[in-house]
Amino acid sequence: MLQSLYDRTIRLAEHPNAMWALAVVAFLESSVFPIPPDVLMIPMILARPSKAWLIALVALVASVLGGMLGYAIGAFFYESIGQPVLAAMGKGAAMEEFNTRFNDFGFWAVLTAGVTPFPYKVITIMSGWTGMPLGTFVATSILARALRFFVVAGLLWGFGEPIRDFIEKRLGLMFTLFMILLIGGFVLVRYL
Template identity: 70%
Template sequence: MIRRLYDWTLSLANSPYALWALACVAFIESSFFPIPPDLLMIPMIIATPRRAFLIAGVATVASVIGGMFGYAIGMFAFESIGQPILASLGKGHAMDEFSTQFNDYGFWAVLIAGLTPFPYKVITIMSGWTAMPLGTFIVTSIIARALRFFIIAALLWKFGAPIRDFIEKRLGLMFILFCVVLVGGFFLVKFL
């Protein structure tokens, strides 16, 4: 089933409605769809490099709006379903402790999930579930998603098809290394 979704998503890149399809995929990927918008962006940018930054902008805006939908899912579905289940199991206090810890580092969780291959939808839902401040969530999502999509767009715009294999195979690893260095740098500054 995942393979069919993958193939269907790639076929949208050749559609005359490709930008709309990208917006839809970026929106739903932020809350429940398993295929990332990058897979649609890459062939679209290779086909029309002059539109690379427009494509990245559409993906960013739609992804952040979809992230807010994921946030709403976490906020409202947890209240009606998750919390009563935890309370019946005697774990209601565990949720409060987890919420506090998640929100203490929530900026970093959203930033890292927004940049890396880690499923962004998990963090969007958890952010709503833990009642992370909406402003923090939105600003961090904009930064993370814009960095991710505009870096991909810039690489494809500058280097074209030859960079495609690198992006598809190694960009996730590069973003993870970037995040480790970034977080490590902040910890060094804070504790030294």
């Protein structure tokens, strides 16, 4: 089953509309969608290593634009949209207390969430809700997401075939590690 899902993802990564799909996933992941763009980005780069930098750029631009949507949700629609998204992640009750401390460390929070498996959408919504300066938010988002996506692209571009072989030979292990990172990010959000 995992092998057929992997094969289907690789085929999707080679599809002419794959860049658009990546852009949509990266955009939505930054504000409301739980699945990170790496799910498409990694197979896309493995399928077409010569486009690694373009793929990373598409993910970066779409992710930062999606982050701005998350910021707007926090700033203008926190009660109707942002609160339910954060409450679903177990962060609704702690928001008032967190508001006062967040902007003191806002740069580091955005940078950390943008680079790590921590759900970036939580930080984008909270940045808008707490009134973090938009310029700081955008600049930090660009830095963090560029670091994340271009490092992944560089590693896959430089070591693509060995990494692809490793993934294909250990597909179950790779899936398990991915799920641990994804769930771990949500657990961090819930209990921080």
